[in-house]
Amino acid sequence: MPSNEDSTAESTDTQDLINKSVVKAINLLRELGRHPRGVTVTDIAHKVGMTRPTAFRLLLSMEREGFVDRKDNLYTVGWDLLRLGRQTDLTFGMAARVQPYIEQLAEQLNEYTAFVLMKGELDYDIIAEAAAASRMLSVSAIHQRFPLHASAFGKIMLAELPDDRIAEILPAKLPHFTNETIMDRDTLLQELHAVRRQSYAVLDSELEEGLFAVAVGCYDADGRLFGALSATGPEQRMKTGKLPHILESLHTTADEISRILS
Numbered sequence: 001m002p003s004n005e006d007s008t009a010e011s012t013d014t015q016d017l018i019n020k021s022v023v024k025a026i027n028l029l030r031e032l033g034r035h036p037r038g039v040t041v042t043d044i045a046h047k048v049g050m051t052r053p054t055a056f057r058l059l060l061s062m063e064r065e066g067f068v069d070r071k072d073n074l075y076t077v078g079w080d081l082l083r084l085g086r087q088t089d090l091t092f093g094m095a096a097r098v099q100p101y102i103e104q105l106a107e108q109l110n111e112y113t114a115f116v117l118m119k120g121e122l123d124y125d126i127i128a129e130a131a132a133a134s135r136m137l138s139v140s141a142i143h144q145r146f147p148l149h150a151s152a153f154g155k156i157m158l159a160e161l162p163d164d165r166i167a168e169i170l171p172a173k174l175p176h177f178t179n180e181t182i183m184d185r186d187t188l189l190q191e192l193h194a195v196r197r198q199s200y201a202v203l204d205s206e207l208e209e210g211l212f213a214v215a216v217g218c219y220d221a222d223g224r225l226f227g228a229l230s231a232t233g234p235e236q237r238m239k240t241g242k243l244p245h246i247l248e249s250l251h252t253t254a255d256e257i258s259r260i261l262s
Contacts, residue, residue, distance in 0.1 A: 024050060025058045029067065029077065034222070038074025091117065095127040098257055102229075105253045106130040109246055111233040114141060115218075115257065116153045118226050122169065124157065135233075146207065149174045149188055150181055152215035153228035155201035159192045160217075160225050166192070180205040200247055205235060212238035216250045218258045226261070229254045 027048045032039065039047075045055035059075055062068040066080030098115045106113040112135060115128040126141050148154030149170065158166055166189060174183045182188045195201045203213040215230035231238075231246055238246070 103130040116228045150207040152203040152213040156228045159195040
């Protein structure tokens, strides 16, 4: 193994190789993404802690390469950068970054865990999952679809919407799966009110008898929901004194995922 001195030297060498202008340009692009209607060079320089001349020089260079657009002195993300983004499978990249956290959480809880990525108001994709070493994962849920009213992460997604929007989307009578399935929309709305208050959702034998799940949301830097993190297991294990510990671990991991993806 390398010594501490070797590691320090390597870290110093790496820092010397980093191009600070590139880092500054990336910070500008990230901030531009927060302003779809455009932002002036003075405002964006202030927001990223950069001098106006430096910001202008970098924005001008990226404008010439198509990574930045400008209209009436307002800068936005450029078409060429958007085109490149559309050609990239963001789901694959996110799954790779999230997977280690999901695996660590599964081992910590000794249960099955999963990360769900929101792809629209009610569209989602399960992109990462893991099971503890002592729990066999017989069937994968990756890319599978589950009913929103009968899944913990589905309730997290629904709770982000106002009641009148939920009433537009869901029928008054919901599909039945078990004796515990919430089939009445008004009853579901009352549960979603509780989800908003407590910042987590549970599924208790509503999709399969004896199956219990709990989920929390993952939010970006602007407080917008972009995904959900869940833990699932038999109710006799999950519905015990360990539930507060599960929730604490879920929230901690959700915060870490939000940080690395935001």
